[in-house]
Amino acid sequence: xxxxxxxxxxxxxxxxxxxxxxxxxxxxxxxxxxxxxxxxxxxxxxxxxxxxxxxxxxxxxxxxxxxxxxxxxxxxxxxxxxxxxxxxxxxxxxxxxxxxxxxxxxxxxxxxxxxxxxxxxxxxxxxxxxxxxxxxxxxxxxxxxxxxxxxxxxxxxxxxxxxxxxxxxxxxxxxxxxxxxxxxxxxxxxxxxxxxxxxxxxxxxxxxxxxxxxxxxxxxxxxxxxxxxxxxxxxxxxxxxxxxxxxxxxxxxxxxxxxxxxxxxxxxxxxxxxxxxxxxxxxxxxxxxxxxxxxxxxxxxxxxxxxxxxxxxxxxxxxxxxxxxxxxxxxxxxxxxxxxxxxxxxxxxxxxxxxxxxxxxxxxxxxxxxxxxxxxxxxxxxxxxxxxxxxxxxxxxxxxxxxxxxxxxxxxxxxxxxxxxxxxxxxxxxxxxxxxxxxxxxxxxxxxxxxxxxxxxxxxxxxxxxxxxxxxxxxxxxxxxxxxxxxxxxxxxxxxxxxxxxx
Numbered sequence: 001x002x003x004x005x006x007x008x009x010x011x012x013x014x015x016x017x018x019x020x021x022x023x024x025x026x027x028x029x030x031x032x033x034x035x036x037x038x039x040x041x042x043x044x045x046x047x048x049x050x051x052x053x054x055x056x057x058x059x060x061x062x063x064x065x066x067x068x069x070x071x072x073x074x075x076x077x078x079x080x081x082x083x084x085x086x087x088x089x090x091x092x093x094x095x096x097x098x099x100x101x102x103x104x105x106x107x108x109x110x111x112x113x114x115x116x117x118x119x120x121x122x123x124x125x126x127x128x129x130x131x132x133x134x135x136x137x138x139x140x141x142x143x144x145x146x147x148x149x150x151x152x153x154x155x156x157x158x159x160x161x162x163x164x165x166x167x168x169x170x171x172x173x174x175x176x177x178x179x180x181x182x183x184x185x186x187x188x189x190x191x192x193x194x195x196x197x198x199x200x201x202x203x204x205x206x207x208x209x210x211x212x213x214x215x216x217x218x219x220x221x222x223x224x225x226x227x228x229x230x231x232x233x234x235x236x237x238x239x240x241x242x243x244x245x246x247x248x249x250x251x252x253x254x255x256x257x258x259x260x261x262x263x264x265x266x267x268x269x270x271x272x273x274x275x276x277x278x279x280x281x282x283x284x285x286x287x288x289x290x291x292x293x294x295x296x297x298x299x300x301x302x303x304x305x306x307x308x309x310x311x312x313x314x315x316x317x318x319x320x321x322x323x324x325x326x327x328x329x330x331x332x333x334x335x336x337x338x339x340x341x342x343x344x345x346x347x348x349x350x351x352x353x354x355x356x357x358x359x360x361x362x363x364x365x366x367x368x369x370x371x372x373x374x375x376x377x378x379x380x381x382x383x384x385x386x387x388x389x390x391x392x393x394x395x396x397x398x399x400x401x402x403x404x405x406x407x408x409x410x411x412x413x414x415x416x417x418x419x420x421x422x423x424x425x426x427x428x429x430x431x432x433x434x435x436x437x438x439x440x441x442x443x444x445x446x447x448x449x450x451x452x453x454x455x456x457x458x459x460x461x462x463x464x465x466x467x468x469x470x471x472x473x474x475x476x477x478x479x480x481x482x483x484x485x486x487x488x489x490x491x492x493x494x495x496x497x498x499x500x501x502x503x
Contacts, residue, residue, distance in 0.1 A: 007073060008387055010056035015391070018070075022061070029057040035314055035368065043319070045312040045337035049373050052387075082378050083304070083388045085109040089369070090409045093400035098360045102320075104405075105356060105392065106412050107311075109374050110349030111303040124302045124379050126161045127221035128153075129178070131209040132194070133229035135169040139196040142259050145285040146228055149292040151188050156296045157181040162221065164212040165191065168205025169198030178212045202229065203236035206243055206254075213252055219377055219384050222305050222343060223252045224277075226295065228288070229268075230259040237267055244274040251306045251377075253277045253342040257291060261476035265483065269330060276307065276342030278328045281484040283477065298345055302379055307341035309352065310373040316359040317369055323416055325351040329490035338375070353412045361396045368393050415490040418447055422486045429467070429474065438467040444482075456485045 011018045016028045035041065036050040059065045090104035130153065132138075132146055150165065157163055164178035165187075176190050209225050217223050225247070233240070244254055255277035256268045265281070272279050280291055313319055322332040322339075327348050332339060341350055354370075361367070369392040377384050405413075425440035441464035448457035463478040474482075 008052075008056075008385055009073075010060055010069060012389060013052050013056040013387065014060060015389075016060075022063075025057065025060050029053065029061070036312055036371070041312070041315040043311075043313055043315075043337075044335055045310050046315075048310045048337045049312040049371060052373070080114065081112045081388070082115055082383070082386050083109055083374055083376060084112045085372065085374055085388050085390055087370075087372055087390055087392045088406050088408050089392065089394060090405045091400075091403065092394060093403070094358065094361060094367075094394050094396045095400055096362050096364055096396050096398040098362055100360060101358050103356045103358050103369070104409055104413065105354045105370065106406075106408055107309070107352045107354065107372055108349060108408075109309075109388075111344050111346055115303055115378070116346035123158055123160065123300045125221050126157065126163075126296075126299055127178075127213060127216050127218065127223045128157070128161060128163050128296075128299070129209045129213040129225045130163075130165045131205045131225060131227045132165065132167050133169070133200060133202075133205070133227075133231060134167045134194060134196050135198055135200045135231055136196050137200070137231050137262065138259075142230055142285045142288075143194065143196055145288045147191055147194060149289040150191050152289060153292050153296050154181065154184050154187050156293070156300065157184075162216045163187070164209070164215075166205055166209040166212060167194060168201065168208070169196070170201050170204075171198070172201075172204040172208040174208060174212060178215045200229065200231035200233050201236060202227075202233035203239045203243070206240055210243055210247055210252065213247075214250065217250055217252065219251065219306075220379075220382060222299050222302050222379060223250075224299055224343075225252060225254045226292070227254060227256040227268075228259065229256070229263055231262055232264045233267070240267075240271055241274060244271050248275040248340045253340070255295065256280070257282055257288065258480075259285060259288065261480060265480060273328075273330060273332070274340065276340030278342070279484075281480050283481070298348075299343060301345045302343040303346055304344040304376040305342075305379045307344055307350070307374070307376040308338035309341055309350070310338040310375070311354070312371040312373070313356065314368055314370065318357040320355045320357055323353045323419075325353060325412055325415055325490050327491070329415070329419060329487040338373075344376070351412065353409075353416060364397055366393055366395050418444075418451070419486055419490060421447060422482055426474070426479070429472070432472075434467045434470075434472050438464045441467070451489060453485070453489065456482065456489075459485070 014028050016024045032053045036046040038047050059069050086108055088106040159180050159182050161181050162178050163181045165176035167173055167175050176187055213223055213225055247254060253275045254272050256272050257280050258268060259282050269279050282288055319334050322334055324330055324332055371391050373389050375387045378386055421444045425437045428437035428440055441460045445457040445460035448460060459478055459481045463474050
């Protein structure tokens with residue numbers, strides 16, 4: 001049995017009240033087994049959640065273990081909510097028809113208002129590692145601004161934080177070993193002489209940075225790596241992905257900052273998404289300082305860390321696509337579970353849109369669709385492995401009343417359509433159809449104007465004209481401005497960040 005700080009609500013996981021009888025516990029387990037046991041449900045999220053369900057049943061079905069658990073389990077610990085979670089289906093009443101049908105589902109969660117409204121703490125302790133590309137392409141303003149950003153980053157840290165700095169080109173070295181931030185001026189003096197040299201071999205820097213971060217890895221801290229680069233890495237992508245997955249397993253998230261236009265956005269997107277981190281495009285070195293300041297401020301205000309989302313559809317429900325709208329917009333692979341999210345502050349929330357295929361349903365009844373599980377560490381209260389679970393249950397009717405989709409679903413689909421328009425233009429280009437790509441970009445420019453984004457509209461039109469003049473590729477600058485500019489449009493508005501979006 002774990003200590004109280006890591007104690008989970010086994011009754012909540014199994015779906016029975018704390019005063020439930022032994023028969024209630026057996027019945028709940030049998031129902032869960034029919035839905036999520038690996039023999040009947042092959043979706044990876046079902047296996048993830050069934051492990052927790054089976055572990056809860058093992059304790060609660062044994063009278064002696066249950067008594068011991070009840071003694072350790074302070075009732076008040078589970079009366080308080082730390083995560084607000086809701087699931088919004090595109091239809092609340094399904095049609096009973098002898099054929100498949102499509103359902104959209106929006107999963108949203110954030111730190112609960114009771115946690116957000118607590119008196120502000122000074123600082124969430126950080127275990128932070130900065131990995132800086134010092135290859136020759138970083139020479140001049142890029143490296144100079146990165147040094148200034150590192151100095152200001154150090155100024156924001158306290159003696160409760162751990163900090164380390166690793167540099168890399170074609171080899172890597174530890175410039176600042178992981179230690180508490182005490183002598184700030186001494187740390188800055190170690191960074192000041194940094195010079196550029198060599199080519200870009202990212203994995204070497206990532207490995208050394210990960211090893212430094214792991215020296216003081218602990219659930220007491222937000223364990224985070226920030227990677228700054230301006231170039232391509234070649235031949236070490238697979239090793240980098242494997243390292244990112246290992247980092248995620250150990251509660252370390254990785255964010256990246258790409259400077260200029262030459263870095264590989266596809267690779268870095270895939271790298272950081274494996275850990276729940278974020279990817280930021282910086283067109284000018286002057287923006288590095290502001291980005292790092294904002295990023296460190298957000299980390300030090302984190303309320304939830306090591307956040308993970310698990311999705312377990314019923315055996316006859318097929319997930320077709322998963323798209324994360326916020327905190328960073330991008331498609332997620334179907335069949336990867338749990339999904340790492342990273343950190344959440346009091347002003348951020350997660351929004352994920354699912355597209356699912358439902359089986360033929362002819363009986364009029366209520367039926368379960370999906371079980372959603374969110375797990376997080378409550379860092380400021382040192383509560384580990386907090387879990388909240390909700391089950392989506394919909395009604396099936398032969399003649400349901402006509403209902404408009406919820407506004408939250410319509411808004412999510414609108415944002416997703418904008419992203420897909422931008423992606424389809426690039427897909428047309430990859431398929432060798434520059435004329436089609438140009439036409440799609442012109443239509444995208446119109447949508448940007450309708451959304452009040454004249455600068456993005458101008459970039460889209462410039463790239464469309466470029467393709468129309470016979471060029472068969474987008475400019476690197478145009479590609480990144482459109483890709484990351486569209487993602488920024490998908491982030492929640494200031495009103496939405498006060499809590500979960502409304503219907």
